[in-house]
Amino acid sequence: MAEATYTIRLDTLEVRMGLGIHAEELAGPQRVLVSVAMTCAYPAPPEDRIDAVVDYDRVREGIHAIAVSGHVMLQEVLCDRIAALCLADPRVVEVTVRSTKPDIYPDAQIGCEVVRRRGQ
Template sequence: MSGSVMPPDVIEIRGIRGIGRHGVFEHERADGQEFVVDVRLELDTRPAATSDDLADTVDYGVVAEQVHAAIENDPVDLIETLAQRIADLCLADRRVAGAAVTIHKPSAPIKVPFDDVVLTVQRRSGETS
């Protein structure tokens, strides 16, 4: 496959949990509810594999803390807005070529039995939100 671009490597962080006050209903803002976020970061991990130095890769502990803060702060009406915010913070690191963000809202205000409400957004570096 001469001349082809290698697909990026992937770091995933699954199940970042936090209590957020996101939603369009007053009780969602007042009471808050659990949100669960999964992030998938596409990047080239070869520099870090060669150097064995954290400075040469994305620190997934820092990303997890940033995602948690996004869940718990600055409420928004829509999970689409929250997902975009999280994608933007993931792409702020120049090494991240793409990010997928999945938001789970298992306690969404739906009047029928259900397991989960899930939204996934996929963004590439250089796209504008």
């Protein structure tokens, strides 16, 4: 059977973390929303077992661990750390990570998105 490709999504995970360069952001944690889309390649359509696929529980727990590991100045760095976490599983061939800070401006959300491919 031919290779099977799936996109696994973790959308709008809310974490509280230190993120940013401004004084109010350095003063304490803020809400950050994280979304991840992982393109996963399997040798064939997976059997109905969690070990046959990329486990999004591991990704969710990893993002929470990153959030509590210390202040991050830039959203770009946060997105790259999450992308590296996802690409640690060799079945992930591409990942898109988006972070959003919803509470900085009263009239807009600000964010960053990165796309990383295996081998980049």
